[in-house]
Amino acid sequence: MPKNKTAAAEQTSAAPLVRTEPIQERSAARIDALLDAAAAVVDEIGFDRLTTAMVADRAEASIGTVYRYFPDRIVLLQALRDRAIERYRQAIVERVTGETPETWVEAVGSAIDAFVGMFRTEPGFRIIRFADAERGPVNRDEPPRVGFFALRFADILAAEYTLPDDEALTFHLEIVVELVDALINRAFLIDMAGDERFIAEARTVVREYLETRYPAAA
Amino acid sequence: MPKNKTAAAEQTSAAPLVRTEPIQERSAARIDALLDAAAAVVDEIGFDRLTTAMVADRAEASIGTVYRYFPDRIVLLQALRDRAIERYRQAIVERVTGETPETWVEAVGSAIDAFVGMFRTEPGFRIIRFADAERGPVNRDEPPRVGFFALRFADILAAEYTLPDDEALTFHLEIVVELVDALINRAFLIDMAGDERFIAEARTVVREYLETRYPAAA
């Protein structure tokens, strides 16, 4: 069992906040159960109707336990999103190593497929909207980690391919992330199975976008 | 004074809901004042920190008055969004009739400019995200009017130009709406003035998208 050290750790001053940090074994399972419950609730009644009591109920825990691991409702949702993103990252890696696309542009296509797959299988995924970071609650101090997913995505690609030494690449990938996020979300907005027209168009738009800019890699 | 009978009227069963429908003159002003207040609050402290009490305060009305016109907090925000969309529609019409672009594809460019302008001038605009309809609270009965803005946009264009008789046009416009919404929102996500790179890229992506599909109109 890998110990789950959060990078954040303690700030400068005393941080008496209970923070998420499992010490004993069972805690990890608890956290997962809580997030599963939250995902289910989010799928059923939607994002902003979710109450912490519902999450506790569904996870067969008490209110207190919820707040034992998450300082508040918003952080709980963020944790759900973070877990989903991590799972998505794994899904990309699996798919790319499985399909071994010729070029990194094609690998982006695989990532889109993986994204669509997540919408179909991962509870709560369709509500999360994570291309952009936290919208709304303007974060205290810490930089609002905008576009961080594009960076991470670049890392994944860089592990398998030789990326063009283009300083604009990060920007282009961020555009791609935004485009895909918008169109795939639209595809699943009403159609629970995912509207194929929008899915196909997302693939096409991205392919056109990248082929125009990186003809060598297409 | 035109009596303002709601189209909805009575459903099968008794509908005791108070619903928004101004009868007397002052009501309209009240509603506007409430929405102005909501927009200001949203700009200042953000979307989900908004409380109905703040809105009432700022509009110099009582809590009761807020709930006289809006069944709940979420509907209040939706109304704010609806008004912003209407204003945006007007802004498009004004700009297009003012600039009189040669082709409808160029008119789409003007619409993007108008969109950016709204982000800079219309209070509360940047939080609203309206390309997609209501996300989250799954609406009872009524169809979730997805993509309705693209339809409306097509109407605006059709009033000034002869649009291609392409049954896929609506779909393409919807894609454009999604793309623009995503990229322009990203442009304003952290940069209050709007990140020019994303704005320019939005224009480029849309132009490329439409020129590929409608070379005659470009």
Add this chain to the structure above:
DNA sequence: GAGCAGATGATCGAGTTCCGATCGGTGACC
């Protein structure tokens, strides 16, 4: 067409309900 009176709409704000979050206490693990 001025004045009045009843009806109906608009406003108010104290009271209620609901929900996010706390805290002191109890039991499980080391």
Add this chain to the structure above:
DNA sequence: GGTCACCGATCGGAACTCGATCATCTGCTC
């Protein structure tokens, strides 16, 4: 016996309700 996980009654504050009160409209009378 000391730490950690868990519970759930309780608190505080925000969403929302409701009966009373004020403003405006309608239409009748003279």
